[in-house]
Amino acid sequence: MSGNKAVAYIEPGVVEVQTIAYPDLELHDGPGVDPRNVGRKCRHGAILKVLATNICGSDQHMVRGRTTAPADLVLGHEITGEVIETGPDVEFVNEGDVVSVPFNIACGRCRNCKERKTHICLNVNPARPGSAYGYVDMGGWVGGQAEYVMVPYADFNLLRFPDREQALDKLLDLAMLADIFPTGYHGCVSAGVGPGSSVYIAGAGPVGLAAAHSAQLLGAAVVIVGDLNEKRLAQARSFGCETVDLTRGSPQDQIEDLLGEPEVDAAVDAVGFEAKGHGKDSDEAPATVLNSLMEVARAGGALGIPGLYVTEDPRGVDADAQTGSLKLRLGLGWAKAHSFTTGQCPVMKYNRELSMAILNGRAQIAKAVNAQVLPLEDAPHGYAEFDKGASTKYVLDPHGAFDRFSTAL
Template sequence: MKALVYNGPRDVQVKEMPDAKIEKHTDVLVRITTTNICGSDLHMYEGRTGMEAGRILGHENMGEVIEVGKAVDRVKVGDMVCLPFNIGCGFCANCERGLSGYCLTVNPGSAGGAYGFAGMGPFSGGQAELLRVPYGDYNCLVLPEDAMEKENDYVMLSDILPTGYHATELAGVRAGESVVVYGAGPVGLMAATSAFIKGASEVFVVDMHKDRLALAEKIGAVAIDDTEGGGVKKILDLTGGQGADRGCECVGYQCCNMHGKEVPNLTMNNLVQSVKATGGIGVVGVFLPEDPGAADALAKEGKIAFDYGSFWFKGQHIANGQANVKAYNRSLCKLIHAGKTKPSMIISHELALDEAPAAYESFGKRADGWTKVILKPGK
C-alpha cells in the first residue's frame, strides 16, 4: 500500500509499505477514503518529538470497512466509519469511565494510544491506503447513510471537532456565557463552534493569522488580531474590564509572539489575564513532558513559567488534556447528520496522498491560506 512515512525532521515521503492487515480477532481493516493533516502532526514533522523514522503518520482517519476479525460483532464489511484518534480497549478502568484517551492497556507503561503518533504506542497511522483498527467494535464510529455525501464533515469527528468541544467542556462553558479562544487554527475554530453549540453569548478568537481570523468571523465569533500585541486589553475592553467567563487554549507549546518567537507560556498567561475572576480555562493545545528542540531551558524539560500567583488570586480553575473522542463523537455526528454544524467549512486544501509531502512543507511554514488539509488516498 502507499503510505506517508516519517524519515526524519521535515522529511516525509510517500512509499510502498506492507499492507495493513488483520492481526487479532478483534481488529477491523479499513480502506482509508479521507485522512487529515493535523497541527499535531507538525510537531513530529519538525522533529520536536521522539517520533521514530519509518513510522506511518496520520491520526485523523475515515474510510470503508473491508475486513473484520473473527471476534468483531457489531461492525460490518461495507460500513463507513470514522476512527477516533485515540485508541481504546473498551474494558479497562479508564475506558469504562469514558476516558478512552487514557486507555490503560493499548500502550503498556503509559496511559493512552493513538495512530501514527510519537509516544502513543506502535500503531501505524492512516495517511495511507489501509489502516488496521484495534478493538474495532469499540473504536469504529459507524456513520449514517449520508457518510459519502458529508465525508469531509464526518472525518472531523476523528479529532478536531471533539477536541474543540472538549476544550469547552474542560472550561465549563454554559449557555449565555462569554468565551475567549486562543488560536484560530482548526481546533480553535472548532472550539468556537462548540461554544456556540453550547449557547455562548459571545465568543472571542485571538490569533495573528488574518485568513484564520476571517473564518472565526464566519462562524460568528469576534476576531481579535494580536499581530501588534494588545489582545488581552481588547478582550478586557469588550468585557467591561472583567474578562471572559471561560477561556480555551488551542495552540500549545509552540505558540509564538508577534515577532514570531516561540514563547511556550504566552497563551496560558494571556488566558489568566483574559478570563474573569473565578472563570474556567480548558487547555487542549499540546504540551509535552520534554521538548529538546526548545530555545529555553525550562521548555526543554516541558515546563513553563506560569503566572500562578495571578491564577490563584483570581480563583480561576484549569482542566486540561487530550480529548476522549468517544465521549463526544456520537452526539456530534448527529449534529452533522442533522445539518446543525458543518466543520468542513475550515478545509483549505483537498489533495491526493501523493501530494502530502508538499502539503506538509507548506502547512509546516504556517503559510497563509493553509488552514486544514485533507488527503484522499484513492484520488
C-alpha cells in the same frame, strides 16, 4: 494485497509517501513500535480502506522535529474509512460500514475506558496511559495517512454511520470527527462554555476554529478568537467570530474594546507548546498562552486546554521547555480560583452527538475550518503549506472518495 501507500516522517521538515506493508490483524515491529507491543494479536480488529485522513497540527509538531519521533514513522491519527475486513472476535462491525475512528486507541475493558476516559486507556500503550495512531511514544500503532489501516478493538472504537450514502455525502464534515471537532468541543465544555457566555479562544488554527464553532453550538453569546496570523483570523470572522490580533500585543485591551471588560467567562488554549509571545515578530515563549488565559478568564472561571503539551521537545527554547517544564503563573490561577482541564480529548465522549449535529445540518465544521482535499501523494505539499500558516485544514483522499464533489471543491 501486497502494498499500501502511506505518508511517513523522514526528518525535520520532510515527509514522503512510501509503500509499506498491507495491514493485517497483528502489530508488527517497525518505527516507534514499543517492543512490548510487537506481535500483539488483534482478533478484535478491523482493516479499513481509508476514505479521508487529515493533516493535524499534532502531526506538524513531529514533522518540525519538535518531538522524539523516529524516521519512517507512518503518520496520521484522523481517520474515516470503510470496513473491508474484520477479525474473528468482531461482532457488531460489518464489511461495508462507513466509520469514524477516534484518534484515541482504547481497549474498552480497563478501568479508565469503563469510566469514559478513553484518552488514557491503560492497556494499549505499555509506556504510559493513552495511545493514538501514528504518533510518537503512543505504542507504535501504525498511522492512518495511508490507503489502508488496521484498527484494534473495532467494536468499541469505531463509530458507525447508519446510512452509508448519507455519510458519503457528508464525508468532508464527518472527517473532522476523528479529532479536531471533538477536541475543540472538549476544550469548550472543559472551559464551561454555555448559553450566553463570553469565550476567548487562543489560536485560530483548525482546532481553534473547531473550538469556536463548538462554542457557537453550545450557545455562547460572544466568541473571540486570538491569533498572530491575519488569514486565520479572517477565517474565524467568516463564520461570525470576533477576533483579537495578537501582533498588537496581549489580548486584554482588545477584549475590553469588544466586551466593555477585559475578562471572559471561559478561555480555551488551542495553541500548545509551540506558542509565541504577543507582539509583532515575537519569539517562541511556550507559557504565553496559558499565562494570558489566566489573565483574561474571570475569577471562578475555567480553562480548557486541548492544545498539545509534550514531555520531551528536543528543540525547545531552553532546558526547561525541552522537558515540558513551563514558567506558569500558577499563583494567579490559584488566586482567581481557576480550574484547568488538560490532556487528550476523549473523543468517544462526544463524537456520536457531534455526528448527529453534522448529519442533521446543525454543524458545518468543514466550512468553519476551511477544509480542502488533496490526493494522498500531495501530502508533502499539504504539510509545507500548513507549516507556512495556511488557514486550511488539509484532508487527504487516498482512494478518490471525494471525486463525486470535484466540481464543488
